[in-house]
Amino acid sequence: MNNFPLTKIRDDFPILKSRINNHQLVYFDNAATTQKPQSVIDGISNYYKSYNANIHRGIHSLAEKATEEFEETRSLVKEFINASSENEIIFTRGTTEGINLISSSLSKFYFNEGDEIIISEMEHHSNIVPWQMIADENKLNLKVINVSENGEIDMDHFNSLISEKTKLVSIVYISNTLGTINPVKKIIEKCKENNILSVVDGAQSSAHKKIDVTDLNCDFYVFSAHKMYGPTGVGVVYGKEEILEKMPPYMGGGEMIKDVSFSNTSYNNLPYKFEAGTPNIGDVIGFKEAINYIKNIGIDNIETYEISLKKYTEDALKKIDGIKVVGTAKDKVGIFSFTTKKVHYYDLGLLLDAKGIALRTGHHCTQPLMDKYSLDGTARLSLAIYNSTEEVDYFVESLSNLIKR
């Protein structure tokens, strides 16, 4: 932990200097969205200040520059997740749109009545509802993998759910509520053996773990920029080129076409086939800076630091009487959902905010998981690169005092 440039990193994020309710801000709501470093803010701002133009079809200098920066982001994303080609990188508004893109497009040609889709009990609503919607439309069955008491995927149950009718498995890499790191590689291997398409919801994993889609061998990997120090409104669908080629467009409009006439329209090549309309250019360019930021620190360094901070937090939380952590998987990241005996999580959220501490309260868009644990919600602390042991100490002290009353 000693070599990690924490002070420098904290200086890079202007918002961390804020005072909230007369206290120094302690931002522990990183699973919802991370804060942005100055370089990302500058990247977006420079685009609007210096080269704002619509991309791809312009021939003037501004359009050239904007297109170049936009496409550079695509190349950087490709390299960051180790995809084979830029054609496999589709920009979206975020993870939710990404999953909807995949489900909507596949539903037009891939499934037959009675086919099965497998998800797990710990999925975010974004990885439940889109599949339910196409299951309703196409008379498909949704199968759900059990999650154990401590928050781990039941692999035996997963294996038992696979049948000849299974056509797709969509699974979260890291649970936003439990912090569990799922054995997605094993799940994907099983999918490959059985000719099943695999989708990985990478919303929580992309800023905290090295992502290598070639090594994972998943068919799709979906994530959002704003959970990895980038802007909101930008996400990525990675899809294997051979599958994307077969998939029909998700939306129709400008950019996604080759030729349009009233009798016939032909579609553009990958990845543009899936990018109808003017994209979120400024924020995609901001995303480039976010990836560069992570690369400059080094994802391995980030992972090492965050593991030690997670361990520190885990030990500190264990020492508080009267709290229960939900999600104690062996392999997990620094996401801690908890309830306290005395204070309701809603009250806790407000009382900690009064101390300058930002965390999330509620069901975290995982209501089926809450039902499983007979909870209606929890308070959730989630860590990122700029968090410190001092902040954890302050949180533990504040929480201990609140639940003592």
Added chain:
Amino acid sequence: MSTVQIQNDIIDDFKILDGDLEMTLNYLMELGESLNDLDEKYKIDDNLVKGCQSKVWLKCTKEDNKIYLEGDSNTAITKGLLSILIKIFNKKTPEEIADTNLFFISEIGLNRFIGTQRSNGLESMEKKIKLLALTL
């Protein structure tokens, strides 16, 4: 005491806290603790106030043209807010209740302390009380 006088007293009580967020939240929780718990048999869906993220139950009865209010919540701060409304509206006539403008909320600047969600919840509680008062 009129609902105006009660509200003025409430405003005076909050003034002592000098706008301090932590003290205000603690005071709201104390108010909540001082409100009698509602008997479990009344914690039914029919008595739930819609529009609150916390669970809020309101039991409302009418006797001699006066409205009698009891209530509870699963969260302490919300229970404190409910206790204030009960203090203002309890044992008042339906007409008084309907005519009451809750000026204490803006006078104290309560929304700043409790956030948008709870402010909306407070409004839902007020509406439910006024509706019940007029329809019982």
